[in-house]
Amino acid sequence: MRVELSWLLRKEALVVAAFAVLAAGAAAAWYLLQASVLTIAVAPRDGTEPDLIKAYADALDTAGEGVRLRILSFDDVRESAAALQDGRADLAVVRPDVLLPTNGLTLAILRDQAMIIASPDQAPIKSFPRLAGKRLGIAAHRDADFTLLKNLLGYYGLILSTDAGGPSHDRAVHLVRIDQDAVAASFREKRIDAFVSIIAPSAPKALAMIGAVRSAARAGRVEFVAVEDDGAVIERFPRLQSVTVPGGLFGGDPKLPSDDVKTVGASYRLMARATLSRALAADVTQQLFEKRTAAAEKTDAAEYVQAPSYDTTAAATSARIPIHPGAIDYFEREQHGFVERYGDTLYLLGAIAGGLVSVLAWIRQRLAALRRERIDEIMDRLLDLIGQARAASHVSNLDALTAEVDSLAADAVRYARERDPDARTMSALSIAIETARATLSDRRRRVCGP
Numbered sequence: 323m324r325v326e327l328s329w330l331l332r333k334e335a336l337v338v339a340a341f342a343v344l345a346a347g348a349a350a351a352w353y354l355l356q357a358s359v360l361t362i363a364v365a366p367r368d369g370t371e372p373d374l375i376k377a378y379a380d381a382l383d384t385a386g387e388g389v390r391l392r393i394l395s396f397d398d399v400r401e402s403a404a405a406l407q408d409g410r411a412d413l414a415v416v417r418p419d420v421l422l423p424t425n426g427l428t429l430a431i432l433r434d435q436a437m438i439i440a441s442p443d444q445a446p447i448k449s450f451p452r453l454a455g456k457r458l459g460i461a462a463h464r465d466a467d468f469t470l471l472k473n474l475l476g477y478y479g480l481i482l483s484t485d486a487g488g489p490s491h492d493r494a495v496h497l498v499r500i501d502q503d504a505v506a507a508s509f510r511e512k513r514i515d516a517f518v519s520i521i522a523p524s525a526p527k528a529l530a531m532i533g534a535v536r537s538a539a540r541a542g543r544v545e546f547v548a549v550e551d552d553g554a555v556i557e558r559f560p561r562l563q564s565v566t567v568p569g570g571l572f573g574g575d576p577k578l579p580s581d582d583v584k585t586v587g588a589s590y591r592l593m594a595r596a597t598l599s600r601a602l603a604a605d606v607t608q609q610l611f612e613k614r615t616a617a618a619e620k621t622d623a624a625e626y627v628q629a630p631s632y633d634t635t636a637a638a639t640s641a642r643i644p645i646h647p648g649a650i651d652y653f654e655r656e657q658h659g660f661v662e663r664y665g666d667t668l669y670l671l672g673a674i675a676g677g678l679v680s681v682l683a684w685i686r687q688r689l690a691a692l693r694r695e696r697i698d699e700i701m702d703r704l705l706d707l708i709g710q711a712r713a714a715s716h717v718s719n720l721d722a723l724t725a726e727v728d729s730l731a732a733d734a735v736r737y738a739r740e741r742d743p744d745a746r747t748m749s750a751l752s753i754a755i756e757t758a759r760a761t762l763s764d765r766r767r768r769v770c771g772p
Contacts, residue, residue, distance in 0.1 A: 442539035459514035509538035603648025
């Protein structure tokens with residue numbers, strides 16, 4: 323053991339060990355301060371979300387924030403939700419009525435969509451039952467929008483028909499696909515009786531759509547189909563949500579709508595996996611809102627990002643579409659600072675570092691004691707050899723004693739070179755060696771004669 327651990331007796335060894343501990347602490351701090359790169363699944367490709375998330379990712383990179391985004395693009399929100407559910411992504415753009423990941427918790431609502439059904443005043447349609455047997459125009463739509471419309475019409479006992487030949491019976495609503503720019507012309511040519519869009523009510527396209535319907539109206543009035551029993555509809559389809567289109571949202575004279583219109587819709591949400599730490603989820607949510615101004619310079623979609631509404635923390639975490647506890651920490655200003663987040667880790671690292679230093683110091687002290695014991699052994703042996711030399715009567719005995727003294731002297735030199743013994747000890751050892759050699763020389767003269 324003395325040979326293998328002898329290097330620990332040197333001061334340089336303790337200095338290296340101290341630097342190693344400091345380097346380990348610095349490495350741990352560097353790791354904790356590194357930016358967290360999160361994979362985010364984004365869809366649909368033809369929606370506003372890809373540009374929105376890209377704008378946020380660029381803003382985070384530019385500001386050098388502690389959170390960065392790696393984007394995975396998908397064609398449909400069903401695919402992006404599946405990526406979150408199967409672990410390919412940490413975050414995802416999700417539309418709950420299409421697919422709600424079992425491990426997904428809401429951070430923010432990227433945009434709310436409402437089902438808006440409008441018709442000009444010359445053929446006003448004010449309720450869902452009045453849609454029976456009518457032709458309902460729709461611009462480019464997604465499968466999720468089609469499903470939402472079909473479910474809502476079914477709730478009122480109506481059947482959505484896409485048969486080009488027209489409604490097959492009086493409870494059918496015939497869906498007619500038209501171009502966004504052909505809404506007004508389609509009303510004038512009597513190809514449609516009403517127009518539907520599932521869209522954010524304040525979006526520019528929504529304003530343009532209502533403007534087109536208004537242009538086809540004789541007196542500039544537009545009627546909206548309201549969902550009066552929206553509470554019951556939400557109970558039936560719990561992943562939808564109630565939406566109110568404020569009166570006067572679309573402006574004009576007379577103002578449109580003339581009063582608040584209750585309807586239902588769906589939301590595009592930013593969701594995180596449930597296992598994402600609260601601190602990291604809070605950071606992502608914070609950056610989402612703090613970087614909104616920067617993101618809005620690249621896309622208007624940033625203006626529609628909002629916090630999910632909730633009354634209490636219990637309601638938020640137990641809702642049908644629950645909110646991530648980390649997002650709630652941000653909304654309620656209960657985020658933790660660096661020390662609070664990593665205090666336990668830092669304490670553990672400090673304890674480990676202190677323990678390592680203590681162990682090294684103990685080993686050094688123990689080996690130093692062993693070194694002193696070895697020096698004492700050499701000195702005791704030299705004293706014994708001095709006595710044996712005085713009593714030796716044969717040259718062969720003196721030669722053996724001389725060889726042992728030389729070996730002990732060499733052993734002492736090695737210890738002195740490998741360690742840093744105190745001067746008093748080495749002075750005493752030197753005297754003992756010289757005395758032993760002088761005694762052997764004197765005894766050799768006596769035995770061999772002059």
